[in-house]
Amino acid sequence: MQQNAAGPALIVERHPFLESFLRHELQRAGHDVVVSRSASAATLTSVCPATIVIGLSGSGRRPLEAIRRARRERADAHILAIVDRDDPAWKALALAMGANVVLGPADGRATLMKAIQIGSAPRQENLLLRRTS
């Protein structure tokens, strides 16, 4: 099977209609997409995602634990968290847990695409460096 240039992406999102939208956008950006309801160690190991998109909804620390687990298992992955509240403290926590980018309720498709592209760019650059060295 031909692999897409942007590498595998994992979506961890429990709302099917948002998951469907994210999958479409990631595929448009050149990712092979895998969807999971949880960021389990087994999933992270088998998929080896270069990009991880995690939807955070609900209260408590449990949603944030998914980011921490993903960062622990995939140190070099680009982790994009989508949060459902305009709360700077919540966003700061998501970043502290290991997210590279946090999108809030006001962020739309353009910001999402930019965040996905930021994640893809360094890896493409690294790939070029490896090929020329």
Place this chain on the structure above:
Amino acid sequence: MREDLLRVVIIESQVLFAKALAGIFAEDGDFAVIADFRTPDEAGLAAAKPQIVVIDLDGQPTDVAATLGACATGAPQARVCVLSMHLSSEMMQRCLNNGAEAYIVKDISPGDLVRAIKTVAGGQSYVDPRVAGGLLRRRSLNAGKPDIMELSAREAEVLKLIAEGLANKQISARLHLSEKTVKNHVSRIFSKLNISARTQAAVHAIRAGIV
């Protein structure tokens, strides 16, 4: 725009969710998403004249009664479909009491979501079957007794104040309502609970744990 398309307005506090919903409706081909708002915009709704309002209650800054009330004021002709993350028969009942025609839990698949909205557009109601089951079980346990969950959020608020011993005039001052409006609420509470005295109302409120 084709005249046979269902005119839909999406009210969603999360922009990405709104885009996802709009994408699902566009893909189906039977809908035209006229506008999307982050909160119920009465003027915007009035201008859009939707047949269907799809509103995600999660993240809305006001309570269920105020949020759905704004939808009804802005688009009185529209059928309102509520999206919620809560798998709760109490929440569903509150939404239906405040004018919603559908209660859809957000773990629904895109295909089922479209079917649910079409059901509502066709003149029927839709509630998540898992939540409807909970409601039926509770009604069965109540064995036909009046259910406090049939009260709207505002009526429940008035009932709580009745149980605290406030007179209509004091309730009207507390809730910033006219005394006549409070009297109307009290009549509806009495009718829904099948009672005739304020002390009986207080008993219902205490049993339901709202005071």
